[in-house]
Amino acid sequence: MKRKILILLALSSIFSSLFFSCASKVSRTELDLLFDHDFTGLIVPGTADIKAKGEQKNFPYTTINQVWDSAILVLMQEGILVRCLEDSNVIVTIETPPFAIFMEDSAGVNIYIYCMDDLYKRKDKPEKVEAVYNSSSKQKLATTFFEKLATQLYSGEKWKYLQGQE
Amino acid sequence: MITVKATIQIYLPVLFFSTLILCLSCAPNIPTAEYPAEMERTFPHALDEVWNSVQEVIKTSNGTTINTNESAGIIVFYLMDKESKAKVYINVYMKTSTNPNITEVYLTTRLRSGGYMEPVDREFFKNLAETLTNR
Numbered sequence: 537m538k539r540k541i542l543i544l545l546a547l548s549s550i551f552s553s554l555f556f557s558c559a560s561k562v563s564r565t566e567l568d569l570l571f572d573h574d575f576t577g578l579i580v581p582g583t584a585d586i587k588a589k590g591e592q593k594n595f596p597y598t599t600i601n602q603v604w605d606s607a608i609l610v611l612m613q614e615g616i617l618v619r620c621l622e623d624s625n626v627i628v629t630i631e632t633p634p635f636a637i638f639m640e641d642s643a644g645v646n647i648y649i650y651c652m653d654d655l656y657k658r659k660d661k662p663e664k665v666e667a668v669y670n671s672s673s674k675q676k677l678a679t680t681f682f683e684k685l686a687t688q689l690y691s692g693e694k695w696k697y698l699q700g701q702e
Numbered sequence: 703m704i705t706v707k708a709t710i711q712i713y714l715p716v717l718f719f720s721t722l723i724l725c726l727s728c729a730p731n732i733p734t735a736e737y738p739a740e741m742e743r744t745f746p747h748a749l750d751e752v753w754n755s756v757q758e759v760i761k762t763s764n765g766t767t768i769n770t771n772e773s774a775g776i777i778v779f780y781l782m783d784k785e786s787k788a789k790v791y792i793n794v795y796m797k798t799s800t801n802p803n804i805t806e807v808y809l810t811t812r813l814r815s816g817g818y819m820e821p822v823d824r825e826f827f828k829n830l831a832e833t834l835t836n837r
Contacts, residue, residue: 539706539709540706540709543706543713547713547717550717550721571814574768575768575769608774608776609808612793612795612808612810613741613810615812616768616791617769617776618768618769618778620771620774622771622774
């Protein structure tokens, strides 16, 4: 009889652990609150921060307007465009993870991408985060975006170095 | 008196099938697209006309705008999915084509959890074309 009870107890503990592992977590992040409030109160990272902490790539033979257009077309397929600030050339996209890009004229156009993983901080315990993105995953995010942007930007363009050789 | 062996023989299949059901119910449901997404359409109207018509379409479809930038030609809004009650985010980007009387309109849809497969784009472009015709 004791063995039967023990087996039942073991089974019930397995079932309960399975149920609880599927249950949704109640902890709320800053990103959850932004979704709840339609992104009002979103703090757009400053261009200095994006430049200092983000990944960078130079896109030659192009203008900032062309990059802006291509970036919008790429980013709108990636996530939700919650901020598009033309005056500061910053676009914030809510994806997994959310990120901001900044463009500046510099022998072509320099693009910086900054992972906004601080939005995964829990509101009740800001020292805890729901998702962690290490430098290699941030690098991967940047590389993927830069590749897509380059394809969009240069597709159908004649290679600039061939100009004047006709 | 039920022996331990008999108990295991009874509970083992029950445990196996229950675990299987639980795992399958927790697995993500990957939707399949029934038709190709219509991301872009051109309209034989100037940008400001298209911009105003897009605003009207959003209003009549009870959309809530979360980002608007007229000079950049961008409006982002959401609609509520009737079945799941989830917010369906819609990015709209408008720009003048090489001909100033032709406007290119790009549209993408997103849920917070990822892509959205319902035909929002078809409905949106249909409503936009009707609104532009009736102006």
